[in-house]
Amino acid sequence: MRTGVAWMERHQVPLYLAGLALGAMVGLLSSDTVARAAEAAIHPVLALLLYVTFLGVPFGRIGRASRDGRFLLTVLALNFAVVPAVVWVLSRLVAHDRALLVGVLFVLLAPCIDYVIVFAGIAGGDAERLLVAAPVLMLAQMLALPLLLWLFVGGDLVDAVEPAPFVEAFVFIVAAPLVAAALTQALAARTRVGRVWEHAASATMVPLMVATLAVVVASQIAGVGSRLGAVLLAVPVYVLFAVVMTVLGTIAGHLGRLDATGRRAVVFSGATRNSLVVLPLVLALPAAMDLAPLVVVTQTLVELVVMVVFVRLVPRLIPAP
Template identity: 50%
Template sequence: MEGKKWLRRHQVLVYAVAVALALAVGVGRPTWAIPIEGLINPVLAVLLYVTFLEIPFVRLRQAFTNGRFIGAALGLNFLVVPVVVWGLTRFLPPNRIVLVGVLLVLLTPCIDYVITFTDLADGDAEQLTATTPALMLVQLLLLPVYLWLFVGPEIAAIIEAGPFVEAFVLIIALPLGLAWLTEAGAEQSARVAGWQERLAWLPVPMMGVTLLVVIASQLPRVQDTFGQIAVVVPIYIVFLVVMPLLGRLVSGRLGMAVGERRALVFTSVTRNSLVVLPLALALPAGYELVPAIVVTQTLVELSGMVVLTRVVPTVLLPEPSADDRHPTVTSGE
């Protein structure tokens, strides 16, 4: 598995090349955006499939019983994040449309590629996978409530379950089921086992393909309106900085293992932009700027994730030293 090790060691380089290609395509060939956009869900499904293949399903079953992590993820995403978002939006200009766009994307935790980012940072991806049904259901229930509180009842009424359910079935449930069948088949067939082993080097390249497809397809959406929505970029950047620190603090208070702590950091910071984008596109007349505001968060977040997959395991939450794992016991004086 030398290829896999090399890719993990140089993953930031792979992502940088993918982002550079995406920028070149997005700026140089904006007419390609629509056909490329049709690839987002299939590419995400493949990305999650190869990620799930790396998760032993016996550990995944155990993860469903970890109420402490699931409770922490829900509390961080639906109690702490709304407070942070409310505070950050106080710095926005008094523009209802901009506010709706920022709230729509920052109040919804990611349920798809966050699992891959967590895995690439050597976090507890199986625990995060087990938490995604709860994250999806609770955000569907609470997003209208938060929009009603922060904006008004007329905005809360436009939230629909369809995009959330479709994304969960196609991007989470289907790849997870296929990965389980592959793992079960690998125990019975050498050919399937060989297939699974060859797929083990794909998570990093598929993450690069995902970056390429998402950025190249969405960049043209924001090019013509960037002057109007540039005000949201600092808000998104501050969110990327603040939430990992809060995730680290909360997970440390709960005494979690380092893998769980990294997973909690990633679920606190990654947002559900690709799922809420259809909601943004379906908003009534007068809200045409909201999709560009959502897409801008995607572009900022993906750039930040390239950094966080390296910073979280090496700086923010490194593996404990031998002394930390086995503290020296000294006799009392």
């Protein structure tokens, strides 16, 4: 078993690319029923992935990480002062289409609080501090998103947003796996069965990431392809956002006088967005905004490819001492 886990960890990037390719093939060649089943599987698979991710974070050391106010302040400033300015500038490229603009704003204004922990950890970033920051980032974006949308688009859109899917996604995708992982670690510290379970579950990290990538792509690629001309206009915005935030995140980490693992985590936090949690919100918008969910999903597809690149790129940009 250990040999298989070590092999998967050494070849995780090719495996993730294979997951993307498999999801694309299934989504393009299968029926709508398969796509709907894959969409229904996104949140359960993501919850399992985060459960396994949280198992790798020693909860006993979270207290120390939570006292790192410099890291938390850097992440908050980057995501809620720098990012809105960058998004406003980049969103001018799609401002001519209201639905396209709304989709871009929804996804780019919301910092990631789930699989950013996975990818940052793979790249040698500080997953513990990102875990501590996740609830703060979630609460901050719930408060800031309506205000930013009101400033960028108008009050009528804010009135159409239903917050219940946002809270439900946070509870199911983040809070429940977090509590389950903490209980598992407590059980593992006291019983042999708990230790066996913890080791077995931790070994599923790479397969679960592959499964997450596959179901996300399989569920949405057909819809994206059906309106490819419209959603492609958002792709340059997403790519530019990733490039700009890589530079600004690196600068922010340096200005915050963080160590290498902290700076890597800051780069990932600034560049990744909360698409899978925001998607239920966007799906609840009026019918006139039916393009917006596809725009959000397109960001997911772009970001997944970007994250695979980041796993290799960020450690080279910010080498360990």
